[in-house]
Amino acid sequence: MKEILRIEKLNKIFHEPEDFQVLKDISFSINKGEFVTITGKSGCGKSTLLYLLSTLDTEYDGKIFINDTLITGSSQNELARFRNKSIGFVFQFHFLLPEFTALQNVMIPALRLGKYNEKEIKDRAYEKLKQMGMETFAEKLSSKLSGGQQQRVAIARALINEPALIMADEPTGNLDTANTQNVFDIFKELTSVNGQTIIAVSHDEDFARNSGRIIHMVDGQIETN
Amino acid sequence: MFPVNFEISKTHLLSRKKQTLVAMLGVTFGIAMFILMISFMQGVNRFLENTLLQATPDIHIYNDIKTDYSQSIAGDYYKNGELTIVRHPKPKQITPNIKNAEQIITDLQKNTDVAVVSPHISTQVFYNYGPVQINGLIDGVDIMQEARLFGIANKMVTGKIENIRTTNDGIIMGQGLADKLNVKMGDMISLATPMGTSMRFRIVGTFQIGIGTIDNLKSYVNTVSVQQLLGKDRNYITDINIKLKDIKNAKPFAAVFQKKYNYKSEDWETSNASIMSTFIIRNILTYVVSITLLVVAGFGIYNIMSMTINSKMKDIAILKAQGFASKDIIQIFLSQSLIIGILGALSGMAIGFGLSLLLSYVPFPKTDFASMKYLPIIFELKYYLGAVFFGIITTFIAGVMPSIKASKVDPVVILRG
Ligand SMILES: Nc1ncnc2c1ncn2[C@@H]1O[C@H](COP(=O)(O)OP(=O)(O)OP(=O)(O)O)[C@@H](O)[C@H]1O
Numbered sequence: 288m289k290e291i292l293r294i295e296k297l298n299k300i301f302h303e304p305e306d307f308q309v310l311k312d313i314s315f316s317i318n319k320g321e322f323v324t325i326t327g328k329s330g331c332g333k334s335t336l337l338y339l340l341s342t343l344d345t346e347y348d349g350k351i352f353i354n355d356t357l358i359t360g361s362s363q364n365e366l367a368r369f370r371n372k373s374i375g376f377v378f379q380f381h382f383l384l385p386e387f388t389a390l391q392n393v394m395i396p397a398l399r400l401g402k403y404n405e406k407e408i409k410d411r412a413y414e415k416l417k418q419m420g421m422e423t424f425a426e427k428l429s430s431k432l433s434g435g436q437q438q439r440v441a442i443a444r445a446l447i448n449e450p451a452l453i454m455a456d457e458p459t460g461n462l463d464t465a466n467t468q469n470v471f472d473i474f475k476e477l478t479s480v481n482g483q484t485i486i487a488v489s490h491d492e493d494f495a496r497n498s499g500r501i502i503h504m505v506d507g508q509i510e511t512n
Numbered sequence: 513m514f515p516v517n518f519e520i521s522k523t524h525l526l527s528r529k530k531q532t533l534v535a536m537l538g539v540t541f542g543i544a545m546f547i548l549m550i551s552f553m554q555g556v557n558r559f560l561e562n563t564l565l566q567a568t569p570d571i572h573i574y575n576d577i578k579t580d581y582s583q584s585i586a587g588d589y590y591k592n593g594e595l596t597i598v599r600h601p602k603p604k605q606i607t608p609n610i611k612n613a614e615q616i617i618t619d620l621q622k623n624t625d626v627a628v629v630s631p632h633i634s635t636q637v638f639y640n641y642g643p644v645q646i647n648g649l650i651d652g653v654d655i656m657q658e659a660r661l662f663g664i665a666n667k668m669v670t671g672k673i674e675n676i677r678t679t680n681d682g683i684i685m686g687q688g689l690a691d692k693l694n695v696k697m698g699d700m701i702s703l704a705t706p707m708g709t710s711m712r713f714r715i716v717g718t719f720q721i722g723i724g725t726i727d728n729l730k731s732y733v734n735t736v737s738v739q740q741l742l743g744k745d746r747n748y749i750t751d752i753n754i755k756l757k758d759i760k761n762a763k764p765f766a767a768v769f770q771k772k773y774n775y776k777s778e779d780w781e782t783s784n785a786s787i788m789s790t791f792i793i794r795n796i797l798t799y800v801v802s803i804t805l806l807v808v809a810g811f812g813i814y815n816i817m818s819m820t821i822n823s824k825m826k827d828i829a830i831l832k833a834q835g836f837a838s839k840d841i842i843q844i845f846l847s848q849s850l851i852i853g854i855l856g857a858l859s860g861m862a863i864g865f866g867l868s869l870l871l872s873y874v875p876f877p878k879t880d881f882a883s884m885k886y887l888p889i890i891f892e893l894k895y896y897l898g899a900v901f902f903g904i905i906t907t908f909i910a911g912v913m914p915s916i917k918a919s920k921v922d923p924v925v926i927l928r929g
């Protein structure tokens with residue numbers, strides 16, 4: 288099994304309102320094709336860790352390697368290009384661009400990447416929405432969608448560039464059982480068939496148990512057992 | 513620029529049409545006023561310049577009467593070193609003519625940069641009209657040279673300029689002066705000099721240049737006639753008027769001639785210094801007002817872009833999280849302000865042209881000084897291009913700062929909520 292992500296002694300301290308260490312000496316590695324769930328109590332630092340792994344947050348101590356390359360210390364431009372191509376992110380609060388339709392929201396990262404022409408991108412985006420059961424809302428403005436619908440569009444958007452790494456912060460938080468199951472099945476298929484890697488934060492115990500591996504956090508540290 | 517950046521920028525603009533329109537109208541208004549003002553002001557300048565050039569030679573050489581009394585002949589008489597005080601010294605008899613005029617004229621005619629050389633004898637005269645004496649000027653000229661200088665052939669109201677050459681006592685009179693004297697073609701008129709001599713002339717033509725101070729004061733006669741009137745010989749010349757092949761050389765050449773011939777030599781801008789200074793004032797006014805308008809429009813854009821960016825923090829964070837770099841964010845927002853600027857500038861150009869066109873049909877009341885029928889408006893492409901250029905530069909500057917601010921947004925801070 289090939290290693291895709293390795294972190295060494297990650298530390299993160301917030302200085303406002305007062306010094307507070309959220310992450311303490313976190314180290315682990317994840318292989319290509321793994322489906323990992325990060326669990327832990329609210330406020331234990333799961334989202335914070337995910338922002339570090341996704342290269343969005345660059346203020347930390349320690350090292351992050353992706354595909355054996357040291358990411359820590361890269362320029363913002365390199366990181367932006369890397370995120371566009373290799374990381375799909377689903378936020379805890381499903382953020383979409385409100386003036387654009389569901390379909391456009393899914394298309395935008397792919398248009399930025401420019402790997403396919405617009406027609407192909409449109410077809411692919413439509414395909415992803417269909418997987419999420421959102422094809423009937425493709426032309427609807429994203430600000431007019433319900434919370435759960437927005438979340439499904441956000442997942443479709445994270446998948447559009449077929450990134451090597453997909454990071455999802457409570458991707459099923461707003462979904463009913465049927466849709467949760469659907470998202471879980473899709474994730475499972477992406478890891479086993481496509482060899483993509485998924486790191487998801489979830490409070491859902493079934494979701495965590497059925498994924499390939501659980502990383503449990505307690506107060507900014509990884510609980511080993 | 514990535515097409516997707518442009519798409520996003522377009523969607524942002526269209527999703528708040530009202531704001532976009534208001535920002536655009538600011539630029540439109542600024543550009544339109546800029547064009548209107550500059551076309552009008554420059555039109556006035558050009559009109560005045562043309563009028564002046566119809567009455568002022570490019571270079572005027574004359575014998576400037578000196579008022580320098582630092583030297584006195586008193587010293588020649590009191591040589592024993594006593595202090596001599598001379599109160600109110602006066603010049604001895606002066607003759608305002610150019611001594612070696614013949615020589616200077618032939619020399620000027622050889623100069624390849626000179627187009628026309630027209631020797632003059634100018635003097636003050638009284639035009640006698642019954643018991644009334646009207647003060648005026650008489651110019652003794654070679655009428656053909658003078659015509660090449662100022663084009664009076666086209667300004668004749670009655671008669672032809674050639675008439676003056678076929679008669680010994682012909683005079684061509686300013687129309688205003690002729691009206692005042694109530695004389696017409698063919699009438700006889702008597703002129704008297706301040707020295708007391710007088711002569712009679714027959715009117716063979718009248719002209720109207722369009723400048724009151726000339727039409728109401730001046731007449732032309734042959735050189736010889738003035739020489740006779742003043743009781744001078746045939747070499748007596750008081751002024752030499754010069755037209756250059758290129759009027760832009762007037763200033764440097766005037767200096768050269770002054771040095772070479774040792775007579776006062778004045779270019780047309782210096783002769784009309786007081787009027788030229790109003791040109792500068794008009795230009796300053798035009799630019800100050802136009803730039804103020806553009807700056808106000810620029811602030812409008814700056815404001816609207818800042819507001820847009822503050823309300824789009826989330827969007828910026830989302831875009832960055834998905835791999836849009838700082839450069840892309842700058843492109844997205846800067847292009848919005850440039851689109852506003854370009855559309856505003858183009859519509860401003862159209863409106864500016866329309867208003868200028870309307871203004872050019874506004875009739876101008878007839879006056880003594882100027883003979884124009886409508887307000888003078890210049891239509892010149894360079895003003896339009898200049899206005900668009902400045903408009904776009906302004907919106908660019910107004911857009912840069914907010915765009916850079918947008919590109920510096922830290923997505924994590926926004927996404928954490
Ligand atoms: N910008 C910040 N400044 C200071 N403290 C912060 C900041 N963001 C988060 N924290 C703190 O860091 C800790 C971890 O926050 P984090 O958002 O990672 O929690 P979480 O595990 O994702 O919780 P949840 O399950 O509720 O989403 C919390 O105690 C939180 O109060």
Ligand SMILES: [Mg+2]
Nearest residue numbers: 333334335379
């Ligand atoms: Mg969280």
